[in-house]
Amino acid sequence: MAMHIGQAPGFSQMLSDGARYYSGLDETVVRSIEAVRELTRIVSTSYGPKGLNKMVVTHLGKMFITNDAATIIKELENEHPAVKLIIMASEMQEREIGDGTNFVLVFAGALLDQAEELLRMGISVPEITDGYELALGKALEFLDEVVCGTVTNVHDREQVQRAIKASITSKQNGTDEFLSKLITDACIALLPEKGKTFSVDNVRVIKIMGSGILASHVMNGMVFKRDIEGDVKKAADAKIAVYSCAVDINQTETKGTVLIKSAEELLQYSNREEDLLEKQIKAIAESGVKVVVSGGKMGDLALHFINKYKLLAVRLMSKFDIRRVANTVGAIVLSTLVPPTADVQGHCDLVYLDEIGDTSVVVFKQEKKEGAISTIVLRGATENSMDDVERAIDDGVNNFKAITKDNRLLPGAGATEVELSRLLTQYADVSVLSRDRPEWL
Numbered sequence: 001m002a003m004h005i006g007q008a009p010g011f012s013q014m015l016s017d018g019a020r021y022y023s024g025l026d027e028t029v030v031r032s033i034e035a036v037r038e039l040t041r042i043v044s045t046s047y048g049p050k051g052l053n054k055m056v057v058t059h060l061g062k063m064f065i066t067n068d069a070a071t072i073i074k075e076l077e078n079e080h081p082a083v084k085l086i087i088m089a090s091e092m093q094e095r096e097i098g099d100g101t102n103f104v105l106v107f108a109g110a111l112l113d114q115a116e117e118l119l120r121m122g123i124s125v126p127e128i129t130d131g132y133e134l135a136l137g138k139a140l141e142f143l144d145e146v147v148c149g150t151v152t153n154v155h156d157r158e159q160v161q162r163a164i165k166a167s168i169t170s171k172q173n174g175t176d177e178f179l180s181k182l183i184t185d186a187c188i189a190l191l192p193e194k195g196k197t198f199s200v201d202n203v204r205v206i207k208i209m210g211s212g213i214l215a216s217h218v219m220n221g222m223v224f225k226r227d228i229e230g231d232v233k234k235a236a237d238a239k240i241a242v243y244s245c246a247v248d249i250n251q252t253e254t255k256g257t258v259l260i261k262s263a264e265e266l267l268q269y270s271n272r273e274e275d276l277l278e279k280q281i282k283a284i285a286e287s288g289v290k291v292v293v294s295g296g297k298m299g300d301l302a303l304h305f306i307n308k309y310k311l312l313a314v315r316l317m318s319k320f321d322i323r324r325v326a327n328t329v330g331a332i333v334l335s336t337l338v339p340p341t342a343d344v345q346g347h348c349d350l351v352y353l354d355e356i357g358d359t360s361v362v363v364f365k366q367e368k369k370e371g372a373i374s375t376i377v378l379r380g381a382t383e384n385s386m387d388d389v390e391r392a393i394d395d396g397v398n399n400f401k402a403i404t405k406d407n408r409l410l411p412g413a414g415a416t417e418v419e420l421s422r423l424l425t426q427y428a429d430v431s432v433l434s435r436d437r438p439e440w441l
Contacts, residue, residue: 029119032082033112039076039083040109043069047102049173064384067171068391069102070094098200098398099167135424142423146416151407155191160184164399166412171392175213179389183396186218186374191404198404203397204324204375207386210357215379221348221365222328223375224321228362229298229313230306233353238290238312240346242331244322246296247281247306247313249273278305283339285309291351295322312351314362328364328373 045052046067056075057063066072073087086108090101115128151159161184168183169176186203206223260266281302284292291312298306298315306313316322326333331346349367353360356377366372376393380386410416 029125030116032080033116035080035083036086036109036112039073039078039086040105042076043072043102044106044109046072047106049169051102051170064387066384066388066391068388069105071391073101073105097402099395138424138427139420142420143410143416145423146410146419147408148411149409151403151409154404154407155188155193157181157184157188160188160400160403163403163409164396167395167399168392171395172389175389178214178216179392180396182216182218182376183393183400186376187397187400189218189220189374190372198401200394200397200401202327202373203393204373205378205390205393206361206375207378207380207383207390208356208359208361209380209383209386210359211379213378213380213385213389217377219363219365219375219377220367221363221375222321222325222373223364223377224314224316224362225359226314226316226362227360228353229315230303230311232307232310232312235290235312235351236349238348238351239288240291240293240325240329240331240348240351241284241287241289241340241344242293242322242326242329242333242346243337244295244319244333244335245337246298247292247294247302247337248297248299249277249301274301277301280337280339281305281309281311284337285311287339287341287345289340289345291348293322293325295319314351324373325364328366330372 042054046054046069051067053065053067054072055063055065056072058075059077064071069090073090076087078084078087086105089108090104093099093104094101111132115132118128119125151163153159161180164183165176165180168180172179183203187198190202191198204222206225208225282305289311291314292306293314293316295316295318298313303313316325322333325331326346329346329348331340332344334340334344348364350363350365352363352365354363355361357379378386378389378393380389411419
């Protein structure tokens with residue numbers, strides 16, 4: 001029988017089997033710094049407009065090529081706790097600002113590199129963190145001195161395009177001018193004339209294979225890669241009814257048994273269901289509705305009556321798309337197949353079936369200047385290239401949101417960081433000299 005050898009007494013005895021316990025400066029802090037350094041080494045070469053693309057292959061075999069740090073770290077399988085903290089900081093940057101994730105990783109790695117040298121000089125961890133916090137406070141003060149301009153009018157396309165172009169250039173150098181114009185048009189179309197209320201979710205991107213990036217365009221409204229269900233392909237100045245339920249014969253909530261004694265009763269029972277469905281669709285048409293949008297299936301019998309009353313029928317598979325259409329046209333989503341009243345109906349200037357490349361799309365187009373949602377129709381030769389452009393568009397839209405909150409601009413290309421470093425170095429030299437100077441001087 002094998003002899004059981006217990007663990008050495010102490011803290012390690014409290015841990016489960018396989019757990020490792022590190023202690024001391026070299027085993028804990030330095031190991032964590034080395035792990036973070038490896039992460040920053042991976043993403044630092046993708047930083048800036050001249051950054052290199054990374055070919056990432058997921059565990060499912062999906063491959064994509066990108067220089068977006070948020071996408072790269074999302075696919076990394078990491079177990080180190082210190083690296084997880086840095087990744088969490090980068091993810092928070094992505095959620096709050098929508099851009100600058102690579103900068104967070106690279107900057108954190110550089111700070112830890114400097115901290116390692118200070119640790120080896122014998123400076124304690126609390127002293128280093130206090131120094132970094134002091135530098136943070138002074139850097140925020142110095143930022144006001146570094147401001148190089150402001151966006152005085154967020155409705156001015158030229159000012160906005162100049163402001164967001166830098167974030168596009170870092171990912172799509174060469175097409176940055178065209179893409180920044182697209183994003184500017186899409187974002188400004190959503191802003192009310194008075195006020196700066198803006199939501200990132202209201203700028204949608206639809207990717208359609210074919211042609212090139214320069215064939216992309218902006219549309220005020222929604223575009224879906226779907227086909228029309230019925231025979232009517234176009235409706236202008238249309239009232240719209242949006243349903244989350246199926247447009248079909250209602251199914252009973254509980255099971256029941258119907259006793260039919262003759263063929264005549266069977267025929268009457270079938271006709272009764274058809275008459276009920278026809279009355280429902282006829283009532284919808286009589287309410288002035290021209291377009292019916294459904295989140296469920298549309299039965300063959302329902303489509304027959306929809307065609308009979310000249311209604312345009314669209315089926316959307318996603319509940320999120322249903323909500324976006326309702327937001328675009330100003331409708332309220334109905335959960336049952338009832339005639340919509342005037343206060344729950346939506347309105348769209350033009351709903352039609354179009355073909356972009358070889359892809360059929362349904363377009364909900366609003367002719368007014370201010371719309372609830374803008375859609376960027378993105379064209380490209382491959383899925384990977386369009387995915388990369390979409391990430392650049394997300395960065396540009398998030399930068400526009402930041403401009404609506406704070407319209408001040410800073411120099412790019414590392415100029416702000418270099419100037420802050422110079423000002424902090426001057427402050428450090430002055431503070432050290434004043435601290436070391438005797439009181440009698």
